[in-house]
Amino acid sequence: MSGIEWFYLKGDQRKGPFTAAEIDALLLAGTLTPASEVWCEGMGEPRRIADLPDRMAALLAERARTGLIAPRQRYYARYIDMTIGMILLAGPVLGFLFKMQGAEPSFWIVPAFLVLFLGMGVLEAICLALWGTTPGKWIFGLKVQDRQGRRPSFAGSIKRQLLLAVYGFGLGVPLVSFITMFFAHRAASRGEALAWDRRLGYEVRHYPVSRWRFITFALVPGALIVAAEIISAVPGLSARNFGFGMPWMNPTTHDVTQLPMGWRMSSTPDQAAAGYYVFIGDGGYAILAHDRHPDPDPDLATYAERVKTDPDLGKFWGEARKTDERGRPYIELNFSRQIDAVTYGSAVRLWQVAPGDFWRLILAWRADEPATRSEEAASALQRTLPRN
Numbered sequence: 001m002s003g004i005e006w007f008y009l010k011g012d013q014r015k016g017p018f019t020a021a022e023i024d025a026l027l028l029a030g031t032l033t034p035a036s037e038v039w040c041e042g043m044g045e046p047r048r049i050a051d052l053p054d055r056m057a058a059l060l061a062e063r064a065r066t067g068l069i070a071p072r073q074r075y076y077a078r079y080i081d082m083t084i085g086m087i088l089l090a091g092p093v094l095g096f097l098f099k100m101q102g103a104e105p106s107f108w109i110v111p112a113f114l115v116l117f118l119g120m121g122v123l124e125a126i127c128l129a130l131w132g133t134t135p136g137k138w139i140f141g142l143k144v145q146d147r148q149g150r151r152p153s154f155a156g157s158i159k160r161q162l163l164l165a166v167y168g169f170g171l172g173v174p175l176v177s178f179i180t181m182f183f184a185h186r187a188a189s190r191g192e193a194l195a196w197d198r199r200l201g202y203e204v205r206h207y208p209v210s211r212w213r214f215i216t217f218a219l220v221p222g223a224l225i226v227a228a229e230i231i232s233a234v235p236g237l238s239a240r241n242f243g244f245g246m247p248w249m250n251p252t253t254h255d256v257t258q259l260p261m262g263w264r265m266s267s268t269p270d271q272a273a274a275g276y277y278v279f280i281g282d283g284g285y286a287i288l289a290h291d292r293h294p295d296p297d298p299d300l301a302t303y304a305e306r307v308k309t310d311p312d313l314g315k316f317w318g319e320a321r322k323t324d325e326r327g328r329p330y331i332e333l334n335f336s337r338q339i340d341a342v343t344y345g346s347a348v349r350l351w352q353v354a355p356g357d358f359w360r361l362i363l364a365w366r367a368d369e370p371a372t373r374s375e376e377a378a379s380a381l382q383r384t385l386p387r388n
Contacts, residue, residue: 004019004020004040004041005017005018005019005040005041006018006019006020006022006023006038006039006040007038007039007040008023008026008032008036008037008038008039009036009037009038009039009046014039023038023049032049033049033192033193033198035048035049035050035192036048036049037049038052050190071185071188071189073140073141073142073206074137074140074142074188074204075185076136076140077134077136077137077139077140077142078136079136080135080136080139081120081124081134081135081136081137082120084135084136085116085119085120085123085124086116086120088123089115089116089119089120089123090116113172117165117172121158121161121162121164121165122158122161124157124161125154125157125158125160125161126154126157128144128151128152128157128160129151129152129153129154129156129157131151132144132145132151132152137204138213139209139213139214139217140206140209141206141207141208141209141213142204142205142206142207143204143205143207144160144197144202144203144204145202145203145205146201146202146203147201147203152200152202156200156202159200160196160197160200160202163195163196163199163200164196166180167180167184167194167195167196168180168181168184168194168195168196169181246258246259246261246263246264246265247259248265248384249384250277250288250384250385252275252290252386253384253385253386255383255384255385256384257380257381257383257384258380259279259281259377259380259381260281260373260376260377260380262281262373263279263280263281263286263373263377264279264280264281265277265278265279266278266279266280275289275290275291276288276289276290277289279377279381281373281374281377283365283366283369283373283374284344284363284364284365284366284369284371284373284374284377285364285374286361286362286363286364286374286377286378286381287360287361287362288359288360288361288362288381288384289359289360289361289362290358290359291303291358291359291360292356292357292358293356293357293358295356298356299352300329300330300331300350300351300352300358301331303350303352303358304319304331304333304350307333307348307350307360308333313333313335313337313346313348313362314335314336314337314338314344314346315335315336315337316333316334316335317334317335317336318333318334319331319332319333319334320332320334322349324351324382325379325382325383326382326383326387328351328385329351330349330350330351331349331350332347332348332349332350333347333348333349333350334346334347334348335347335348336367342366342367343366343367343368344364344365344366344367345364345365345366345367345371346362346363346364346365347362347363347378348360348361348362348363349361349363349378349382351385353385353386359385359386361378361381361382363375363377363378
């Protein structure tokens, strides 16, 4: 077998002769692929390398030995990298787009996904240019390098991400992306260089890793969850200060804030359209309402007297005049009420931003628990009120 002369076809030209070992070397180097056609004496007509068991067996064995076959590891690494990218970028991107595009989802959902997709590509390109790997690839012992063992340049990494978006993800187009991912996985399982690496002369190598790397990776998410719970439980440690929580934009003022972790908006569309926003959190709730008085003459004190008589607020027991963090004066009314045998304390804060134009923030918390978490939510919501 070793004395047989081999040739391969490149366009209309026949290249050769080569020994079987040289054909195998060209396969490993990426000059030839399993789809390339080769010919030797006695074959009759050129055939694809993928149809030649001897040559494919030699290719797969060598790629496995040198760490060039790792389809499952590459899939898991990709999933981890995308998850990390979403965690790092989702909050800032969505918050910015809420502010720029408005509250209607149809205006921001498409640009949000586009920006997230591009942002994750840039983050991966930076990691590859600096270290030749990404967090997900590092966990599974994968490195991207050229045939001389050098990591990609930043420009090369960006080109790789663009080719990956086209040939790997099908630009995110439904069905097209499924087809491209199917063929990419099949090619990786066969030991073929994937399109985005083959075109740039890169390869993804798999190096052995210690089991402690996987154990560490398994423990990190749990540690983050515990840290998040500590942050949310310690008074004064607002999750907002650490970049966590849910972004929310006031549709009237278009100001964006970030609710503390564990709080969520629960308004119905009808309530939101009326300027009535409900937020549910740990052991309490907050309601932000925009009230327009039919009589433009009443001042803030007159408006407060009307609010005191609202039977849904409970028993009124105190009043104070205060100034918020932006220097706006407001009146705070204090109530207590029972809901399903549970006593709640509540504070109603009232602002006047224009004649006949008032904002009301109702804050409630369980009487047997500190009001710190509810105060953090109130502080976040107050930042979206009109500036005057």
